């Protein structure tokens with residue numbers, strides 16, 4: 001990642017940090033942008049801010065522990081005030097694609113448990129139509145072949161074609177924190193994300209998918225010397 005790109009992520013993270021108030025229960029996202037948020041948050045915590053966070057991945061949990069951000073779980077703290085997370089794409093009405101880092105299931109559970117969700121990103125994430133970024137779909141490993149065929153058939157019925165690939169890392173299937181696999185679906189364009197989300201939700205074997213619709217309230221997007229606000233300020 002270039003130094004400029006990192007700087008944009010830090011700018012967006014700082015804008016989100018301004019929304020954090022003392023005593024808040026936070027959902028803490030995953031990925032390179034969310035990690036910049038953890039870093040700026042940790043500085044504020046070291047300076048006396050009192051917050052408690054639910055991490056959306058083991059990776060984020062490890063960084064929070066390393067930097068001294070206090071953690072809890074959704075079992076202990078089932079309602080959160082604010083979640084701050086990155087995204088792979090930000091489309092119309094703050095519809096998102098997430099899961100490039102494989103954390104989409106915990107991210108969606110945490111976002112759904114939060115009163116408010118803020119997305120932070122650099123401007124490369126803004127799109128007019130979702131789908132250029134391959135849609136991550138988390139699936140149970142049992143029945144993988146059948147589930148992939150059903151996803152393919154379901155997508156085709158909605159006019160969506162494209163390669164479905166089981167994600168690999170170092171030549172082996174990528175396994176999520178929840179012990180599942182990820183199928184990346186290269187549809188190119190998803191003109192009706194709601195229809196696809198509903199159809200995917202109905203497939204046995206699909207654990208969750210990376211379409212985040214009606215979850216984000218605000219996006220802070222950094223680029224061209226400013227941080228733009230989308231949605232509720």
Ligand SMILES: O=C[C@H](O)[C@H](O)[C@H](O)COP(=O)(O)O
Nearest residue numbers: 031032033099100101102103
């Ligand atoms: O699973 C990962 C998450 O959904 C990330 O928030 C997303 O992939 C964006 O990551 P990054 O900020 O590294 O682009």
